[in-house]
């Protein structure tokens with residue numbers, strides 16, 4: 297090991313360690329959620345993963361931004377092979393160590409070289425759109441200046457990553473003339489423009505700049521909405537694969553109803569002494585949600601596609617499904633920080649409901665599922681809204697007046713209307 301590989305190994309070890317530590321904290325926070333049985337149907341889930349996460353199919357509903365985003369995503373997948381190679385090279389003082397892969401290496405490097413340009417152009421177009429076009433879905437009361445800054449910082453880093461990748465390739469092929477590993481169509485085309493350059497210096501500066509930017513970007517991810525780069529795959533895999541609109545029953549209520557309908561059940565039976573305490577209905581805080589809902593919150597890209605499709609938002613109501621996800625994430629981060637500072641049993645007397653999300657917002661929802669349908673990552677804001685409502689209705693008895701009337705009617709008349717069941721057929725006498 298020479299001096300530069302020792303320095304590189306230390307930097308790499310520190311950067312990967314820091315990322316792992318932040319990742320562990322996020323996983324710990326997600327695990328604060330309740331269990332959810334989403335480990336079923338692995339084949340169906342894998343198909344959905346390939347189609348929606350890797351195929352990016354839901355993004356094509358808006359073709360221009362969809363194609364640009366897909367190019368960036370696919371580009372990153374291809375370029376990651378080269379990034380891993382650079383890490384191996386850096387630690388062991390090698391040069392193009394994956395070159396032994398022969399034909400596969402030619403294909404990987406050629407794709408990476410072409411994708412670098414496509415990603416570069418896509419990101420420049422995204423930057424232009426962010427800075428000079430007023431896209432309505434990028435605004436909203438939940439969108440702070442930091443959200444936009446976060447996007448610009450990420451785009452600048454990606455642009456620099458692609459430029460340094462290309463200049464590194466140009467330096468590499470220029471130094472090795474005809475005897476290099478891999479295939480670099482774009483860099484070969486650009487090489488004549490670097491005739492009078494010190495290619496050795498260009499290669500070394502580009503190599504270090506590229507790998508440092510990779511490590512900086514990696515460690516910026518857990519603090520930004522771009523963490524969806526990491527979360528999108530598990531998030532789509534564990535997403536709801538039932539038909540939209542099918543509500544999940546509450547197990548506690550189902551159990552009670554079954555007990556009521558069972559003629560052999562003893563309604564006065566005392567529960568066993570070691571029986572767990574009954575769970576609260578619905579969700580008041582993030583720890584009442586399940587882990588998939590919490591993972592959804594960390595996966596949200598703040599793209600606003602859900603809010604732009606939401607009929608409640610379009611008609612001027614307070615509700616924004618994007619805000620529901622951002623608030624859930626914000627609150628979960630706060631709970632995580634409280635645990636770090638004060639231990640697991642600490643309570644700050646705050647909750648997701650009321651302190652972050654108001655009752656006016658959740659009662660504005662029409663439960664139409666347009667948000668879930670529109671989300672490119674299959675995130676489900678409606679499931680959180682429904683759980684918050686369940687808590688209000690079943691724990692706080694705080695439903696709006698119109699709903700309370702309907703509940704009373706169901707209880708008394710067996711129907712949502714104000715007429716007794718005995719009068720149901722009266723219409724036929726008229």
Ligand code: SF4
Pocket residue numbers: 602605606607608609615616617660661662663664665666667668677678
């Ligand atoms: S389900 Fe609710 S939040 Fe989602 S789009 Fe419909 S009204 Fe909006």
Ligand code: SF4
Pocket residue numbers: 595596597598599600601602603617618621670671672673675677
């Ligand atoms: S929930 Fe989905 S559609 Fe809505 S802002 Fe987040 S990522 Fe975008």
